[in-house]
Amino acid sequence: MSHRSFASSVTAAALVASAAALVPGAAQAIPENSHCGVQPGNNNDAFVDHDQLTAAVQQLERTSGGLVDVEVAGHSNEGREIYSARVGEGDTVIYVQSQIHGNENHGTEALLNLLHMLGGPSAEAQQLREEVTVVGIPRLNVDGGEHDTRQNAMSWDDVVAAFPQLAGVQPAWNYRASVPGFDVNRDFHPDLDYVPAPEDFPGSSADTGWYITPEAQTSRDVYRGLEQEFGTVDYFVDLHNQWSCYKQVGTDNLSTLSISGRFIADPTELGDWPKFDYDASRRANVAVYDALQDQGDSAFGHLTLYPQDTNLPGTALGSFALRGSATVLFETSSQTQYDGSKRNGMLTKQVETGLKGLIDAVADGSIDAIDPEDYEQIPQREFLPAD
């Protein structure tokens, strides 16, 4: 049964509850001649829509007997609910966000599956709940998810209505009038109290953002609440998708996942951020890498490092890293517009496995023994054209 027909024929709640049973236990390797990137598009149909997401998070809270605590953390520009789900009572907090780009879905499915496991009755889940607190936002960009767009759904006029001081300025560089909407993942600022100022527009990719979108504001508000509660938000994970076709440099192995902990070239260029801890980010990435290597000789083991020459202080990862969070970027190799749904089960399970590896390493303390220099040994990524 294809995942597409599965997703459209059962409720989202059932999808969450039984997804683990449907995913093959062993990862399937992707052959080199898999004709990457040329399957029919509109893969978006294979994932939960907003109504199904709503049902899924309500189901998470209900079936866990409230161990998974679901709240409406905010609303999108079109008024859809943005959900946060919290599980565990440990002193170390792991904040995981998915789908800030609306057409990047696999992380949302993986996060829902993981929250379901963490709220479950197993001894393992119980142990993890004692050691860590996991807070997830499955699908931050709920409007983009519904429209299958990278951007949110917001015009520049909407921004000026909310921030009248911006009347007459050139729209933000990350605005796309044809959508219309913003790349929400350039709208962050390490100063959580930053107020949009006309002289800071249109900005650039090397600059900080502004919190002009309700979606970035919601992520910031959740982050701020956790920072006030825990002192530091220990870990922040952002789940994305990239182009479908990459391989490990020097091999014929297709790479279905890239990861990174590097988003800031030089933190001193951006003010005084004494808690910035690049080694903590590198250790967190190695924990993810090790968990997927442990899956043996499978496509799960072929992950790569996302390009390291980036400097993106306006991303959630960049801004939150400056505040002291260890950060991990997941980039699953699949784009809704270019991929069919054949690989969805494997791609989702891969994110779930890597994320679970991080949580395990944090919970049992083994992350502290990881040598951050191991990060530099993760293979590089090489672009492949669609074939």
Ligand SMILES: [Zn+2]
């Ligand atoms: Zn993305």
